[in-house]
Amino acid sequence: MxxxxxxxxxxxxxxxxxxxxxxVVGVDAETVWxxxxxxxGFDGVVVPGGFSYGDYLRAGAxxxxxxxxxxxxxxxxxxxxxxxxxxxxxxxxxxRVLEGALTTNEYPKFRCxxxxxxxxxxxxxxxxxxxxxxxxxxxxAHMEGQFYAEEKTxxxxxxxxxxxxxxxxxxxxxTDEANPNGSLENIAGIVNTSRNIFGxxxxxxxxxxxxLGSDDGLRVFESMVDYITENF
Amino acid sequence: xxxxxxxxxxxxxxxxxxxxxxxxxxxxxxxYQVSNVKTAKLYxxxxxxxxxxIANQKVDEMCQKLIANPIIHNYxxxxxxxx
Numbered sequence: 001m002x003x004x005x006x007x008x009x010x011x012x013x014x015x016x017x018x019x020x021x022x023x024v025v026g027v028d029a030e031t032v033w034x035x036x037x038x039x040x041g042f043d044g045v046v047v048p049g050g051f052s053y054g055d056y057l058r059a060g061a062x063x064x065x066x067x068x069x070x071x072x073x074x075x076x077x078x079x080x081x082x083x084x085x086x087x088x089x090x091x092x093x094x095x096r097v098l099e100g101a102l103t104t105n106e107y108p109k110f111r112c113x114x115x116x117x118x119x120x121x122x123x124x125x126x127x128x129x130x131x132x133x134x135x136x137x138x139x140x141a142h143m144e145g146q147f148y149a150e151e152k153t154x155x156x157x158x159x160x161x162x163x164x165x166x167x168x169x170x171x172x173x174x175t176d177e178a179n180p181n182g183s184l185e186n187i188a189g190i191v192n193t194s195r196n197i198f199g200x201x202x203x204x205x206x207x208x209x210x211x212l213g214s215d216d217g218l219r220v221f222e223s224m225v226d227y228i229t230e231n232f
Numbered sequence: 233x234x235x236x237x238x239x240x241x242x243x244x245x246x247x248x249x250x251x252x253x254x255x256x257x258x259x260x261x262x263x264y265q266v267s268n269v270k271t272a273k274l275y276x277x278x279x280x281x282x283x284x285x286i287a288n289q290k291v292d293e294m295c296q297k298l299i300a301n302p303i304i305h306n307y308x309x310x311x312x313x314x315x
Contacts, residue, residue, distance in 0.1 A: 057299065101301055149303070182248060
């Protein structure tokens with residue numbers, strides 16, 4: 001098994017994801033510069049966080065239109081898992097492989113702190129190691145993390161159980177105070193209808209070892225690796 | 233012919249405009265009573281095209297493909313011929 005971690009100009013969480021996959025989970029992983037257009041031989045992809053192309057135009061807009069994203073789409077079409085974290089989530093929505101859009105936080109500043117998240121579904125390749133309804137902790141670090149989608153799209157996301165994590169208070173309740181960026185319905189992460197493409201604003205790689213304050217994020221990577229082991 | 237397209241990108245109605253809201257509040261603190269502030273982004277694109285229609289079509293394509301995100305934005309294109 002080998003997992004690709006994409007690098008664009010401005011990506012800055014690639015080494016953290018590489019460390020978690022190689023040293024904590026213990027699988028083969030490799031960073032891949034965006035100019036490489038072939039992802040043959042990889043069983044999964046992580047699009048990590050950072051500020052690809054300086055967030056010019058809109059966060060993720062330029063990276064989403066690079067040729068390597070065609071290879072990501074091809075790999076996803078084979079059922080292989082694609083995980084987009086923070087800027088990676090922005091790239092996946094800009095590439096239209098995930099619904100909706102991410103725009104400037106309701107209070108327009110960069111926010112970097114811990115959040116509580118409620119696990120809304122365990123029926124994805126990324127959340128099999130969680131319990132439904134469980135409250136977990138992961139940090140956010142973003143300026144453009146407000147999830148927006150038209151009403152019809154939001155209804156579809158709910159109906160198909162595509163919302164994976166929501167921002168909640170420590171008791172698991174969806175409140176405005178627990179929402180760090182004004183995301184509609186406190187949405188922190190969603191999957192596509194095939195459930196193998198997952199985007200989330202919080203950083204699971206920054207919560208993958210207890211020394212960091214939480215290892216809840218580790219289970220996202222472990223679930224992904226389990227899924228690859230079982231299916232490919 | 234050479235054309236200059238001015239593309240104005242704005243958020244769709246009903247969406248939050250956090251920068252506009254913050255500017256409105258800050259203007260209020262400076263003593264200005266304004267009822268609304270809306271932000272927009274402007275791009276000036278210079279391109280070669282055989283006619284104004286073709287130039288418009290090309291810029292519209294650019295907006296659809298990259299410059300705007302149709303989920304959250306509306307855009308207008310204003311074209312002028314350059315000498």
